[in-house]
Amino acid sequence: MNTKLRVSEISKIYPGCVANDGISLEFGSGKIYALLGENGAGKSTLVKILSGVVRPDKGEVFLNDKSIKLNSPLDAKKNNIGMVFQHFNLFETLSVFENLSIDSDKKNEDLRLSVNNILKKYNFKIDLDIPVLNLSAGQKQKVEIIRCLIRNPKVLIMDEPTSVLTEQETEDLFVSLKQFSDEGILIIYITHKLKEVLSLCDEVAVMRKGKIVSVSKTKEEKIETLANKMVGENLSSIKKKINNFKYSEEILKISNLNFRSDDPYETNLINLNFSLKKGECLGIAGISGNGQSELFQILSGEIITDYTSIKFRDKEISKLNPRERREYLMAFSPEDRISQAAVPELKIYENVALNNFKSSNFFEKGLVNEKKIKEHSKKILSNFSVNTDNVEMKSQFLSGGNLQKLIIGRELITSPELLVCFNPTWGLDVGAINYIHETLININEKGKSSILISTDNDELLKLSDRICVIYKGKLSKIMYVNEVTPEKLGILMGGGSID
Amino acid sequence: MSFDLNFIGILIGAIMASSVPLILAASGELITERSGVLNLGVEGMMIIGAISGFALMVITDNLFFAVLGSMISGLIISIIFGVLTQSLLTNHVATGLALTIFGIGMSAMIGKNFVGIPGKEFPLLFVNLKENIPFLGPIIFGHSVILYFAFLLPFLTNYFLRKTKIGLIIRAVGDSPTSASNQGINVTLVRYSCILYGGAMCGLAGAYLSLIYTPQWIENMTGGRGWIALALVVFATWSPIKVLIGALIFGGITILQLHMQAVGLRIPVQLLSALPYIMTIIVLVVISRDSRKIKLNTPTSLGQIFYKEK
Secondary structure, eight states: OOOEEEEEEEEEEETTEEEEEEEEEEEETTSEEEEEOOTTSSHHHHHHHHTTSSOOSEEEEEETTEEEOOOSHHHHHHTTEEEEOSSOOOOTTSBHHHHHHTTOOSOHHHHHHHHHHHHHHTTOOOOTTSBGGGSOHHHHHHHHHHHHHHTOOSEEEEESTTTTOOHHHHHHHHHHHHHHHHTTOEEEEEESOHHHHHHHOSEEEEEETTEEEEEEEGGGOOHHHHHHHHHSSOOOOOOOOOOOOTTSOEEEEEEEEEEOOSSTTSOOEEEEEEEEETTOEEEEEOOTTSSHHHHHHHHHTSSOOSSOEEEETTEEOTTOOHHHHHHTTEEEEOSOIIIIIOOTTSBHHHHHHHTOOGGGOOEETTEEOHHHHHHHHHHHHHHTTOSOOOTTSBGGGSOHHHHHHHHHHHHHTTOOSEEEEESTTTTOOHHHHHHHHHHHHHHHHTTOEEEEEOSOHHHHHHHOSEEEEEETTEEOOOEEGGGOOHHHHHHHHTTOOOO | OHHHHHHHHHHHHHHHHHHHHHHHHHHHHHHHHHTTOOOTTHHHHHHHHHHHHHHHHHHHOOHHHHHHHHHHHHHHHHHHHHIIIIISOOOHHHHHHHHHHHHHHHHHHHHGGGTTOOOOOOOOSOHHHHHHSTTHHHHHSSOOHHHHHHHHHHHHHHHHHHHSHHHHHHHHHHHOHHHHHHTTOOHHHHHHHHHHHHHHHHHHHHHIIIIIISOSOOTTTTTTHHHHHHHHHHHTTTOHHHHHHHHHHHHHHHHHHHHHHHHTOSSOHHHHHHHHHHHHHHHHHHHTOOHHHHHHHSOTTTTOOOOOOO
């Protein structure tokens, strides 16, 4: 069965922004196509048009040379176009199985059978009867993929599917995707990760500012050529100076960190001990759901545990809340930008004000000092090259990269001694990742310390001075970055041991 | 002894009757809220149901039309809320409050000509059994068909929400309307349907008051029951069975404190009158403490305006 998908002269204009400008592309089954572009390049709009969520102002979509109308997601489903969205389209309070059954016409027993077959076939491990809100980001993504597979799609569109997966999971996913492709499913793979394009895809179309700027075979491309096409300028590559910090002063010492949760879906942390020197970056690797989020919350003071000792600049801070910890010059950038780090419905300056503590003087006698907050916010926007100078703008209109710059900027503008960040470049495009990486290296060079909890091994190897791996709530031994290889990390992340 | 038991039976029967309007209205509102719509117009829809039921009874002299008419009028007035919040995207809270004020005013206007007219006797079922079986008789038998329906309703609602496809879809819409819409679910249609159903149930609750419980028209006769129903839904953490428990406690303590007042206990009357409200909240808070369950039952998108990307 051969599938041919063609989009012709697709245009979509939003107020103040041309999202898609006369896009024409052709896809055929048996190949994996990459749609590459930075955030805001118009990939998501094109994908939403193909999945029936958004209607184009102009243009047509042809499936096997027949013009198809995609007025609603149902039309896309009817035409066997499956779609895995970047932002999960799941119902958090419903169980995994309920999520899958909601748009299925099958009987529950039949559905369970076919879901179990898919789980087995692709080696996914997910409990079908727990609520989705208890799943890790990686597992949620799998639920989305399963949801598409149930419907035997002809076309499968994957919107940034690996942003939450570990390297091993990504490899597994690629194997599955190649298998789907061999089975005759046409795969359109949207990403901004250049390495993935080269290792997975057969052809690549690059989008910039709503237009297709190039279509080529991936064999003929290299990372640099693709990056330059995507960004439209030459990117500088950054590198970190290696340092061993033998004689630096210790700034943070964690001993006896234990965390037991009654919630069976949280991970218990077992006897974590580590310390951090001034100017050092400690990387913590691991597959998502192995205790990273609990560790982050304990470091930030969202969770207070008994008996744990956290000594920061010679003061015991383990019983302090996040605000008090900020007074001691700690700073935190959580994993989920939209629901943890910022309130999307609030304006930029209001989000900045949320991070207040006593010395910030944002509030006087119980009143909001708006002028001061706005000035402070403007400074963040310009110092951290956020793509706007309008502090009155609602944060939800910032792209992921700009929102992350705002969040990191908000934390760093007070020159903290320690920054703890959790997946800081999750789902960002190359330009933004580059910027965030530069910023993180920069703070180490200024003699400030950082803890980087991340599921992205490239990022960890690039930014950390020392690295350890968290697995099922336990930390591996801490290694200097020059002793670490991706293979070693992979073994430790899977629960194995080295040497 | 048998007299005492029979008296307790009659008392329980009375408690059941007094909780019927709460169960009906709260069960309806529960479905509405489960789809993510917060309709604060329960009191208004109930009182419109009460006056239209009574008026239709007087005009047509037919109780079936009266009950049916009360449901339809509750439904019609909820359409106003639906159009405003779902099509014109107004704020749920403000619109609901306006609906209540509108309903109370409107019912008083229509009701002017119906004050002082005596009601018609509503047929009760199994009256023989009620009188011949001590204790259990007055509890189980001798009620109106609406009461039996009301006591079945929470269980039906529970089954509907948990086990049926449409129930699943309603919960999904209440959880995340955007995801639901992206899955091809017509969110606006689902929410409209839930609003209309809630309206019809509130209308029926009103009719129970004006046709059965106190068969006459009195201005403002719902007396805040709509607000209690709303509170029940929240304190019962959107669980139909807990709504039933809460309604029974509220009805029970209302009746009991009336008896205590009659006996002449030396407790201030005001305190006794406040007792049902306090006790209901305490009991429901105590039985709904499981924070995980609260998280899973609460419609995440409650009160949020949804509009579809075009």
